Amino acid sequence: MVMNKTSKCGLRSKSFFENGKGKNFARPVIVVRKLTKDLFLGIPTTTTLREDNDYFHKFKYTTYNNEVLNVSALILQVKVFSIKRIMNKIGMINKEDFKVIVEKSKNLFGPT
Incomplete structure (x- = not known):
């Protein structure tokens, strides 16, 4: 998967998420940064x-629709996700x- 500036802030559905919707329990996730x-x-959305x-x-x-x-x-809930769990790209945030x-x-990670 190639990540460019525009896809970094794209929303993508991740399958098999515990609290997702639909038959695959998909949930939109903001792709913050490619690590490997x-x-x-990613940051989940609700x-x-x-x-x-x-x-x-x-x-x-x-959305693209x-x-x-x-x-x-x-x-x-920021966390590391596997790209294998990405189902599709569904939209872009500004x-x-x-x-x-x-x-x-x-x-979250800075001193308090």
């Missing part, structure tokens, strides 16, 4: 809107929201 050829750092704070970020994105979705990024999400995730 097999792994990437359609249950959460209050904006250090652990959640509300945003809208447009031109559907506008309101979702929250679950920044506290750069401003992506920058905020990355900044909030960096703050």
Whole structure:
């Protein structure tokens, strides 16, 4: 899989997620960074809107089916995913929201 600047902030469905929807329990994940050829750092999202704070970020994105979705990024659940679990690319978030999400995730690892 080739990752470029635009696909870094793409939302992708990951199969077999515990709390996902549909027959495959798919859940959209924000691809934050490619780590190796097999792994990437991702942040799961939810359609249950959460209050904006250090652990959640509300945003809208447009899917490739031109559907506008309101979702929250679950920044506290940042984790490493295998690219084998990616089902498909479903949309893109804007750069401003992506920058905020990355900044909030960096703050999780900084000194308190």
